[in-house]
Amino acid sequence: MSRSAYRRAKPQGGGFELAVWYLMRLTGVALFVLALTHYLILHVLYDPALQDADWITTVRWSSLFWRAFDWTLLMMVLFHAFMGVRTVIGDYAHGGLRTALTMALYLMAIGLFVMGTVVVLTLPKVVPAG
Amino acid sequence: MLLRYRGGIGMLAWAFHRISGVAIWAFVLLHVIDIYLVGGNPKAYDELLAIYASPIGRVLEALLGAALLYHALNGLRIIVMDFWPALTRYHRQMWLTNWVIFAVLGAIVSYFIFKPLWGG
Numbered sequence: 001m002s003r004s005a006y007r008r009a010k011p012q013g014g015g016f017e018l019a020v021w022y023l024m025r026l027t028g029v030a031l032f033v034l035a036l037t038h039y040l041i042l043h044v045l046y047d048p049a050l051q052d053a054d055w056i057t058t059v060r061w062s063s064l065f066w067r068a069f070d071w072t073l074l075m076m077v078l079f080h081a082f083m084g085v086r087t088v089i090g091d092y093a094h095g096g097l098r099t100a101l102t103m104a105l106y107l108m109a110i111g112l113f114v115m116g117t118v119v120v121l122t123l124p125k126v127v128p129a130g
Numbered sequence: 131m132l133l134r135y136r137g138g139i140g141m142l143a144w145a146f147h148r149i150s151g152v153a154i155w156a157f158v159l160l161h162v163i164d165i166y167l168v169g170g171n172p173k174a175y176d177e178l179l180a181i182y183a184s185p186i187g188r189v190l191e192a193l194l195g196a197a198l199l200y201h202a203l204n205g206l207r208i209i210v211m212d213f214w215p216a217l218t219r220y221h222r223q224m225w226l227t228n229w230v231i232f233a234v235l236g237a238i239v240s241y242f243i244f245k246p247l248w249g250g
Contacts, residue, residue, distance in 0.1 A: 010212065025212065028205045039198055043191060044242045049183035053172030056165075074162070081155040088152060112159065115166040123169045 020083055027080040034073040057123060067120055074116045082109040139225050147204050150197035157194055185247055192243050196236060203228040 011017040042051065042060075051060070061067050082105055089101045167175040181187050207228060211218045 025209050028209060032202045032206060035198060036202055039195060040239075043195060044239055047183075047246050048179070048187075048191065049246060052179055053168045053175045056168050077158055081151070081158050084151050085155050088148065108159070112162045116162045119166045119169040 024080060024083060027076045030076045031073070031080055034069070034076060038070065038073055061120075061123055062125065064125075071117070071120045074113075074120075078109050078113055078116075082106070139222060143204055143207070143225060146200055147208075150201040153197045154194070154201060183246075188243050188247065192240050195239050195243070196232075199232055199235060199239075200228075203231060 011021050042048065061070075085105060086102055089098060089105065093101050164175060164178055167178070182191065204225075207221070207224045210224065211221060217224075
């Protein structure tokens, strides 16, 4: 393989690793749109200094569309980021340590899935007056 | 050392992709927890927001944007080479194009992020 060749090659033989390989690219394209749009709106169009808990409740998440948008972004990013870190762990840790770190990683992902979904579903929907 | 090592562009692109990816992952951990506080403890969220909106917070915010933009652009480059291997011969041109887009968008985004600091 030449010196600058890309080495994260497509897994051969199918199964779980091949599915992850395709899903990393699929969620990657989705995140290109979702994450950059999210950043553009919340860091460029609106100054973060204005985005207190009240602003999120009465402006940003008073819209079902943006709640659904942010939840979809969360699902994509949880898969992409955690599977990415799983690859990093696989490169640097071996044996029992790799298994333990990967299990801890999956538990963190489940925890964030629950926290994010709970807050999207339970934050009171406040329709701004007027 | 880094420049003399025979890894070339591919190695640099890979290293930046990995560093920016792990940084974004760490921010996602923090960000899901802070948004959870909006429902669970709005006062604590507002206190955290004051740190995010501080000058140091804005530098970190701009760095997050840089990590996101690099990872997004280089990720597309990887996908292009994975699905259209013939285009791998243009990997250097794609890498340079990405840095041009990165510099232009980065300058514009940074302007808006730091503008409130001088009362804009």
